[in-house]
Amino acid sequence: MTPTPPTPPTEDHHPLPTRLNWLRAGVLGANDGVISTAGLVVGVAGATTSRSALLAAGVAGLLAGSLSMAAGEYVSVSSQRDSERAALEKERRELAADPAAELEELTGLLAERGLSREVAREAAEQLTERDALRAHARVELGIEPDALADPWQAAFASFVSFTAGALLPLLAILLPPPGLRVPVTVAAVLVALVACGRVSARLGGAPPGRAVLRNAAGGALAMAVTYAVGHLLGTTGG
Template identity: 75%
Template sequence: MTRPTHSEAHEGSLGARLNWLRAAVLGANDGIVSTAGLVVGVAGATDDRSALLTAGLAGLLAGSMSMATGEYVSVSTQRDSERAALAEERRELKEQPEAELEELTELLEARGLTREVALEAARQLTERDALRAHARVELGIDPDDLTNPWHAAWASFLSFTVGALLPLLAIVLPSAGRRLGVTVLSVLAALFLTGWSSARLGAAGPRPAILRNVAGGALAMGITYAAGALLGAAGV
């Protein structure tokens, strides 16, 4: 009870890696769908390669920066909350150690231990490192591994950029007569892959995730293309 077993530590690190992988897949998916919708919409209005490249690059940079900023702000807020919770726990341990020992005992009891075993475990954990024990058992926080906003921001930036590059390259590299078809097929294939990957990482059946992903991407491209075609026909 005084320290996590090797298997528990392995499961924790595996869970963290899976969360990062899932976030990366979803970030790439956002990059694919948003950039594909943008360039396909522009393609509905014009087949000028420079216009498509400009729109695609603008969407890629704006989207990746937006994702990175949003993740940085969100995770920074989470980290501030974790630090505040640890500071409050440190104060309570200093001012009312007996009450905190009883609280830890009750938490361990709630996990299935008998009163006697929970009390002995709480005492041993408190003697070893009271703050770490309360942080992990009560708050679900590892004081040595707080969330890092910069890691989250860079991960979101890179995953979105990687996803956005696919529709951007698919729309500007082929000839004018083939670029729309190549883009749509490439995007749908990529969405199939990200839908399958997200389902596998979440230990869920892949078919619903794939159908949602592909249908959503196809709908986004269809709507933006129709809007671009209407604007192009109107001479806007």
């Protein structure tokens, strides 16, 4: 009895790995917003107790960071999208020029994934009959043709996630009285970094302990260094 070939992939335009990648990117963007803005406002707090100076520095850092993240993500994802489109166009030309060779190639790729040669051939024929370009894009290139990376979506997500992360240290440094600003900010930032570390580790399937420790330690070091530099400059300037 001939084994039943695998069912062709379903029309899922947002597969789970893609959604997880976006979620992980959002968590990392928020994490960057927390650390960079916390380092900035704590450094300024080491030099001055002026709320207006803290507000100006914090808002400037938030906008600069979020716009920089958005622009960088737009450029990066645009390059990725261009590469994906070029690969799809190349595959389209190869299918038009030599469909038999492309069918043999798809058969080999499926066989490399553990299928017997007979089943791989039958599956390749069915996939090719349904949509040859889509089959090669998914199996050979690892590209989902109907869900190419969207640079505007990536830029917006980076902007929002960084801004959300940056708001925490900004509010934490502005709302308490002067004597409590730095301790409250440090405590709030460390809690946020622990949460970000746990979420990013869970999304990546890694043990959370080391990720949390690295994240919190990096944030604490950044705040300590910027506070010391701000205090030194404030004292020297005074």
